[in-house]
Amino acid sequence: MEWFRKAKEGLIPQRKKEIPDGIWVKCDSCGEIIYRKELEKDLWVCSKCDHHFRIKSREYINLVLDHGELEEYDANLESSDPLGFKDSKRYPDRIKGSQKKTDLKDAVVAGIGKVDGLEISFGVMDFGFIGGSMGSVVGEKVARTIERSSERRIPLVIVSCSGGARMQEGILSLMQMAKTSALLARLYDQNIPYISVLTNPTTAGVMASYASLGDVIIAEPKALLGFAGPRVIQQTIKQDLPPGFQSSEFFLEHGFLDIICHRKDLKKNISLLLEYLS
Amino acid sequence: MNGPHLDFEKPIYELEKRISDLKELAGREGEDPLDNLELSREIKSLEEKLDKLAQDIYSKLSRWQRVQLARHPRRPCALDFIFLMTTEFVELHGDRYFADDKAIVGGFAKMDGKPVLVVGQQKGKDTKQKLFRNFGMPHPEGYRKALRLMQLASRFGKPVVVLVDTPGAFPGIGAEERGQAEAIARNLREMTRLRVPIIINIIGEGASGGALGIGVGDKVFMLENAWYSVISPEGCAAILWRDAAKAPEAAEALKLSAPDLMRLKIIDKIIPEPGGGAHRDPQKQAEILKGEILSAVNELEELSPEELIQKRIGKFRVMGEYLEREME
Ligand SMILES: [Zn+2]
Numbered sequence: 001m002e003w004f005r006k007a008k009e010g011l012i013p014q015r016k017k018e019i020p021d022g023i024w025v026k027c028d029s030c031g032e033i034i035y036r037k038e039l040e041k042d043l044w045v046c047s048k049c050d051h052h053f054r055i056k057s058r059e060y061i062n063l064v065l066d067h068g069e070l071e072e073y074d075a076n077l078e079s080s081d082p083l084g085f086k087d088s089k090r091y092p093d094r095i096k097g098s099q100k101k102t103d104l105k106d107a108v109v110a111g112i113g114k115v116d117g118l119e120i121s122f123g124v125m126d127f128g129f130i131g132g133s134m135g136s137v138v139g140e141k142v143a144r145t146i147e148r149s150s151e152r153r154i155p156l157v158i159v160s161c162s163g164g165a166r167m168q169e170g171i172l173s174l175m176q177m178a179k180t181s182a183l184l185a186r187l188y189d190q191n192i193p194y195i196s197v198l199t200n201p202t203t204a205g206v207m208a209s210y211a212s213l214g215d216v217i218i219a220e221p222k223a224l225l226g227f228a229g230p231r232v233i234q235q236t237i238k239q240d241l242p243p244g245f246q247s248s249e250f251f252l253e254h255g256f257l258d259i260i261c262h263r264k265d266l267k268k269n270i271s272l273l274l275e276y277l278s
Numbered sequence: 279m280n281g282p283h284l285d286f287e288k289p290i291y292e293l294e295k296r297i298s299d300l301k302e303l304a305g306r307e308g309e310d311p312l313d314n315l316e317l318s319r320e321i322k323s324l325e326e327k328l329d330k331l332a333q334d335i336y337s338k339l340s341r342w343q344r345v346q347l348a349r350h351p352r353r354p355c356a357l358d359f360i361f362l363m364t365t366e367f368v369e370l371h372g373d374r375y376f377a378d379d380k381a382i383v384g385g386f387a388k389m390d391g392k393p394v395l396v397v398g399q400q401k402g403k404d405t406k407q408k409l410f411r412n413f414g415m416p417h418p419e420g421y422r423k424a425l426r427l428m429q430l431a432s433r434f435g436k437p438v439v440v441l442v443d444t445p446g447a448f449p450g451i452g453a454e455e456r457g458q459a460e461a462i463a464r465n466l467r468e469m470t471r472l473r474v475p476i477i478i479n480i481i482g483e484g485a486s487g488g489a490l491g492i493g494v495g496d497k498v499f500m501l502e503n504a505w506y507s508v509i510s511p512e513g514c515a516a517i518l519w520r521d522a523a524k525a526p527e528a529a530e531a532l533k534l535s536a537p538d539l540m541r542l543k544i545i546d547k548i549i550p551e552p553g554g555g556a557h558r559d560p561q562k563q564a565e566i567l568k569g570e571i572l573s574a575v576n577e578l579e580e581l582s583p584e585e586l587i588q589k590r591i592g593k594f595r596v597m598g599e600y601l602e603r604e605m606e
Contacts, residue, residue: 082542082599083533087518136598143595165486165508167518170532171544174486174508175597178494181466182591188467203459205508208487212463227458227487228449232513236449246454256457 027051029222043263052220052263054200056102057109057126060159064267065113070122072111074144077137079106085168094130094168102128106137107162110145115157116271121149124159125206132162134206135169139176142210146183149192155274156187156194160211163229164204177209184213193277195270198248198257200224216273218259218266219248225257282351286335286343290554293328297321332554339503341535342526345511347503347555348482354560355414356383356398356441359481362564363571364389364396370427376456379420381412381448382492384427386436389572395431397424397492398441401482414483415448418461421491425465432472437575440492442480445510447488462491469494470590475578477571479549480504480536481556486513496590497574498544499567500536502551506544507534544597 025034029051039046043063044053062068078095085091099105107129113122123145125132134142142158149156165173187194196214198207200223208227211217219225226246234241244250251257261269283291304317339347347353360367364387371378384397401414416424431438447458469476469492476495484493484506500506509517511525514532533539536548549567552559578586 076603078601078603080599080601083531085531087531136600139598140600167509167514167532169508169599170534171507171539171542172598174490175544175594177463177487177490178466178594179597181463182470182494182594185467185470185587186591189471205487207459208462208491209466210463212457212460213467225459226454227447227462228454233449233451233454237451241451245451250454254455254457256460 028053045263050221050262052200052222054127054161056128057104057124057159060124060199061109061113061122063263064115064124064157064159064270065122066115066117070109070111070113072109073148074110074141075105077105077141079135079137079169081168082136082172083168083170085170087168091168098129102126104129106141107132107134108138108141110141112148112152112154115267115274118155118271118274119152120155120157120274121145121152122157125161127161127163127201130166132160132206133164133166133173134162134176135166135173136176138162138166139173139179142176142180143183146180146187146210149194150183150187150190153190153192155192155277157197157270158194158210158214159197159199160202160206161199162202162204162206162211164206173205177205180210181213184210188213193274195273197266197270198223198225198251203227203229203246212256215277216258217256218261218269219251219257220263220266221248221260223248225251284343284346284350286339286346287554290328290332290335293324293331297324297328300324336554340526340530341505341533341538342511342529344503344535345483345505345525345529347557348505350555350557351403352557353482354556354563355403356400356443356481358560359441359564359567360387360396360398362561363568364394367396371423373419373422373426375422376419377417379412379417379423380410381414381416381444382420382424384424386431389439389568392437392572392575394437394439394575395427396439396441397427398481399444399489399492401443401445412448414444415446416444416488416491417448417450417453418456418458421447421458421461421465424492425468428469428472428476432474435474437475437477437579438472438495439571439575440476440478440495442478442484442489442493442506443482443504444485444488445483446485446513447491459487462487465491466494470594471587473583473586475575475581475586476590477574477578479567479571480506480545481567483510485510494590494594496578496586496593497546499547499549499570499574500539500545501549501556501563501567502536503555504536505529505534506536506539507532542599 030049110123198219369385402411478495511529514528515524
């Protein structure tokens, strides 16, 4: 099918640019031109409109954990290619490309860290790695993150950022939803607190499993949250979507979120909640 | 057999038509007995030919052909199975929060006299039914209704039989407003915690979280021509190939057939379909499935609720394939 593959090559969507390099950065939301150093100091939140730029997993580690220290676990897990999947690219090539681009092995980083001195099991997803999609590696690492909470009886905090399950691993990706949720059932019965943090975007398979199962659910402002993607919904119902549909604010309004909080207050909120849930 | 059929089934239906025409001719009164002998010989040879043809076609189905069989307009739906496998079905309704989702049916019934709770997605066959059932695409209230019934069964010690057949959870404004993701996620966690045996049966289409939302159990059975994957072939093709018409390629790539899922250790058993697919003999299909369900329930009822739950967690815990390299 070589001829076929070539013909399609041009149709593959360009990945949206992550955080741009350079001295000046333009806000995606209000268009303000901001000095990069300034933006970094403001945790990548626009000082004019409060737009939360998407940041990497490493930055959430710095943001949430004491001294930005994570004792990382399972960094040696990598995707195999269980289905021998190939669309415009072979799946192993897609993985290698993403690994090179992000310097990550897959779309989640996990381990043990501290929040104001309290030990927690922590996992954070990275959208830069194939859209934060969940295949077997993400599922397994999240599963082990939950198990570390269960075994050590320490709180669980997961920061999600994902377009959903990873298509290239087919049914195996789908089953990661059941796998992680089954382990959360045990954690639930152990009365160990789980705080789920939702960032832009958290949708589909991740939203319909562990991201929705937090004892407390916190989201960053104006994140895209939901089950189905807005384009799919629009194509199905053939009508315009209401303004603000599937935003954090929409989620809060409909009762599926506890708190929308500014990035600068995230750690403070987590820390306080863990105190109340101890 | 009459009614709609698929392209690759056409030679079979044509041959069947010829046989039934000849049989009708042979059955007419006052025909010359010698002619009749000739006819019955002809019929017999055509029937042998039909067997061979059917075996030929159905033994080498592509994944896409199986998807088409899973969506066959005459394929038995959840309610067909309920009526064919059980007696004294008492249907129950509503999630107690918002509505009664018609895309999910459920209630208590007896299977060879044994009380069980049956719940499943109902697609509907004709246009009116399909609209009424929303094509078997549940809203959050459907998942909540299913959970309510399963928890009821759990409290009263009745095994749960689930019939999965959905093109997906409904993607709509109301579905998002009422928390489609939350409803599915909650079911995944709470089905794990049910204290009774749960037998999952993928009878037709098993599309994504919409299917898994009622799909956590102790045994997962799948009909021979059903499909089950993370996304529909059309959805996958639209995203990765940017063209929904590439669904046949996507079906191959997704490895969504029952033999694939057996190989990937996702399902426990492939339930054979009668020659040519479930739609050609729903009665027999229901008979086969019922036998498997009952023997699984008997086996699982040996376990305590705690053992059941531990094993259930363990079953899903090991799913997935990855490499774990030695750290340097
Ligand atoms: Zn701005």
